[in-house]
Amino acid sequence: MEKAKISVIQLFALMFIFELGTALVVSYGTGAGKDAWLSILLAMSGGIVLSFIHYFLFHRYSNLPLTGYVRKIFGKYIGWIISLCYCVYFLYICGRNVREFGSIIVSSTLPETPLLVINIALVLVMCYVLHLGVEVVGRTAEVFIVILFLLGAVGNFFVLVSGDVDFHQIRPFLEHGWKPIFTTAFPHLIVFPFGEMIAFTMLLPYLNRPELAKRVWLTAVISSGLILSWTVLLNTSVLGIDVMQRSVFPTLTAVGKVNLFDFIERLDAIVVFTLLITVFFKASIYLYAAVIGIADLFKANTYHRILLPIGTIVIFLSLTMASSFSEQGEEGFLIEKYISFPLFIVIPLFMLVISIIRNYVKNKTS
Structure with missing residues (x-):
């Protein structure tokens, strides 16, 4: 662990941007049909429950990152x-985010540019910022969250005044009942992106006011969840559910339809800039969580020496994990079911139960 501190505002900015990530752009929650926005709100409630679990564990082991208190709870060898x-999984998801960003840039903006060039450029910038330390990452997030809000406000304004929005396309509510809403929210939407917030358990020890960790976490989850729900609702209102479900990048398609007076158009650049900001910070957080975790496990004095080699592994993963974006999406559903769900949901719940039982036994015997 480096000797650094981040403020409450910086942590909120990082969490908020992290939660949005690629979920703003990719086809998200469409398994629930017209009620996708409601499914996201349900998943957000699950994210709130997870935030209490992570805060309880952080409160019990406030000076330790995730890799530290996992070993405290499960023992030296199993915990290791x-x-x-x-x-390893943080690295894998980092590679997925880099690949998704590269695929979107190639398909929408730079079709003649090799995917390798885009991925290398992104990872090198990530490594440079992380080399400067978590304080620099936090201060950078403070600046970019303002830019993100401005881009979001401009994009929403032009979509709403474009005349393409038809809120009748989200009706009727509960067309197919509650079942598709629940099955989409749990476990898919609760894992992505709300369960992914477990990466911040590696950063919470850096918070300069740890007593406010719960408030910051809850605020970030609720605000980002509401924005994701609104984005999906707006996309459905513009595109209709049929186009929404077929589209790979529905937000890009919806914003790209804006054409005011044959003058204001090609606003999909706003979505690309937004994606650049959110993916950069999300992938950076995952990369940082992985390198400081590896440094902690192997008792390295600093993470700086392993940062670039691990960044190289991320580039390799981003290029080899799938042959196409659609294949990567199919692979992602299987991984969420068999790997993400146990790591992000089951194990934290198990750690909570063990910690409560130990605390109860300790108080009873003392």
């Missing part, structure tokens, strides 16, 4: 293996 699994 589980911690390594978390670090």
